[in-house]
Amino acid sequence: MKIFISQFGHETNTFAADRTVEDRFHQYQWRFGQEILDASRGGNDYLSGMLAVADEMGAEIVPGFATFNVGGLITDEAYSTIKRNIVESLSNVVADIDGICLSLHGAAVSESIDDLELDLLKAIREITGPDMPIMATFDLHGNISADMVSLLTGVYNVKEYPHIDCAQAGKTAMSVLIRTIRGEISPCVAYRRIPMLVPCATASTFQEPAKGIKEYLKAYTEEHKLLGVSFFHGFPYADLPIAGASVIVNAEASQDQAEKAADELAAYIWDKRHAFDADYLSVSEAMDQALAIEGKPVVINETSDNPGGGTPADGTHLLREMLKRDIPGSCFGFIYDPEFVELAEKTGVGGRVSGLLGGKTDKIHGDPIEVKDAYVKLITDGTYFTANAVQGYGVKFSIGKTARIVIGNVDIIVGSMRFQTMDDRIFLLNGINIADYKIVALKSSQHFRAFFEKVSAGIVTADPPGIHTANFSQLNYRKLKHPIYPLDKS
Ligand SMILES: [Zn+2]
Incomplete structure (x- = not known):
């Protein structure tokens, strides 16, 4: 046969x-x-x-x-x-x-x-x-x-x-x-x-x-x-x-x-x-909820910019809020911006990098962040072995070159391929042990749970404007067949 x-x-x-x-x-x-x-x-x-x-x-x-x-x-x-x-x-x-x-x-x-x-x-x-x-x-x-x-x-x-x-x-x-x-x-x-x-x-x-x-x-x-x-x-x-x-x-x-x-x-x-039915927390509400949870790390997932659902992955809403709050022990893994990675690489480890970070694909996911004199902590080739039940364990994988930069109390990983974070390996590759951090932010809707539910003190979902939002009324449907729940309530 x-x-x-x-x-x-x-x-x-x-x-x-x-x-x-x-x-x-x-x-x-x-x-x-x-x-x-x-x-x-x-x-x-x-x-x-x-x-x-x-x-x-x-x-x-x-x-x-x-x-x-x-x-x-x-x-x-x-x-x-x-x-x-x-x-x-x-x-x-x-x-x-x-x-x-x-x-x-x-x-x-x-x-x-x-x-x-x-x-x-x-x-x-x-x-x-x-x-x-x-x-x-x-x-x-x-x-x-x-x-x-x-x-x-x-x-x-x-x-x-x-x-x-x-x-x-x-x-x-x-x-x-x-x-x-x-x-x-x-x-x-x-x-x-x-x-x-x-x-x-x-x-x-x-x-x-x-x-x-x-x-x-x-x-x-x-x-x-x-x-x-x-x-x-x-x-x-x-x-x-x-x-x-x-x-x-x-x-x-x-x-x-x-x-x-x-x-x-x-x-x-x-x-x-x-x-x-979903709650649609703003980034500010999500940060408040995360900080109210005892223990660490608390994971905030930015569901509206989940690259697993075809989003730009360079959205800046959650990262901007984290930079504003500047909570000690915050990390973001990761935002997609190959141009910025190149800039950081040219600057070199130990140097100070300035330039626009993220927000380059469209207007919905937030404006670029104007980075000024951020510390370049590490550059990697982005290759690691996976450790999650979705992709499998020990599978060699790469998100392209990464840069780890530091702005105030926030460690930021910048990647070169659109991909949702599914385990802590991208953090480890960049020298970050999430157990040491209070706030761990990432872009994913659910796949991250297979790994992070077991290792986090809590998970809070942030849903700022984006094309993977749970708030369907924010999306401009034209061809969708109606009636359909929840847009046409019944
Ligand atoms: Zn699916």
């Missing part, structure tokens, strides 16, 4: 001022054929899970193309290259394969196509015809359409946010695919849109209400002997008719069973919508 695999993942924030060009994909992942197998075997991602199960169940993998990133709209040029890479690698082998297992995200948008996964799946179906089994894994932030689902044999997403179970999603999809090809099962899929936008800031599955929903769906899946239930929170930072939550039921018994379960589960989730 031969199974073709490929990966195309992009979480597109359509409110972002800049575009995702091909180079941005290269920065994170751009792999062909054997390179995919070499990189993914034994790892923690979707493809790793698929490979592990294929090896276990005796299926041969035919690798195609894999790429992944997040950001603003994908340029038409970049998407057409990605599509060509997947389609050509599939065309070359289609006569020899028995099925396809794809790793998709579900929230990819290009300059001229709203639903890229649908576009890609149509192209794939043109090659395979309607009968070849095609399973796909998705991020739970996918904005899933009925048309997209109609082209798939099964839809399996991560259940956890932080996404610590990507490999498990890959394992489930591959195992159902292999059993389908063997003729042991014939899966049915049912889809329901749930007209609600779920704020990332309140949707951690480590906390209510998402925790309870996750547990209920798991119990329901087992009780009804379903192949799997995928609750999609959706990605609210996409101004599209298909943006929003959905639930997909994969059943074995019958289409009727899948449809009935989808109705019940969509109604169950819809009833919980009010529990996702």
Whole structure:
């Protein structure tokens, strides 16, 4: 048995001022054929899970193309290259394969196509015809359409946010695919849109209400002997008719069973919508709350500028407030500004650097900070080993060159790649032990929790203006389908 695999993942924030060009994909992942197998075997991602199960169940993998990133709209040029890479690698082998297992995200948008996964799946179906089994894994932030689902044999997403179970999603999809090809099962899929936008800031599955929903769906899946239930929170930072939550039921018994379960589960989730309502603390309120917490460190996460959701990562709202308060034992890890890193490097360690820091991508995330004579403490190459359950442990990773500068009582790490902080390794690399600090600020919505919940005295979420805010009324939606909760209250 031969199974073709490929990966195309992009979480597109359509409110972002800049575009995702091909180079941005290269920065994170751009792999062909054997390179995919070499990189993914034994790892923690979707493809790793698929490979592990294929090896276990005796299926041969035919690798195609894999790429992944997040950001603003994908340029038409970049998407057409990605599509060509997947389609050509599939065309070359289609006569020899028995099925396809794809790793998709579900929230990819290009300059001229709203639903890229649908576009890609149509192209794939043109090659395979309607009968070849095609399973796909998705991020739970996918904005899933009925048309997209109609082209798939099964839809399996991560259940956890932080996404610590990507490999498990890959394992489930591959195992159902292999059993389908063997003729042991014939899966049915049912889809329901749930007209609600779920704020990332309140949707951690480590906390209510998402925790309870996750547990209920798991119990329901087992009780009804379903192949799997995928609750999609959706990605609210996409101004599209298909943006929003959905639930997909994969059943074995019958289409009727899948449809009935989808109705019940969509109604169950819809009833919980009010529990996702967010607080939207200003930076000043967040600082007050953080300082009121005993012990250290207290983590403040700037959710509205979470680069994991396609934001600029150079927002200055929280950092500016920290500089104003000048609390002893404050650190910020990190703000994106490769120009400033270069400036600091030219100045040299031990020197004093002046220039504009951050706020260079758009007007929403705050003006640049006018840095004057900041002390350059350290320059690094930005490379470290990860220590979190989302990326995995001991994975070599780089955010590009970093500079650690000191302004008053605040240590600031400046990085050269947009990426959300998921563990303390970027701090350690820059000589900062967070246990010594009262305030540890970072840019992330939930993934940081997998590491920081265990090592912090408390966590406070700041939500200043930004394109990843939990306050949807601040975003200028034009194409979104109404009515939708919470914009149209009900
Ligand atoms: Zn996600």
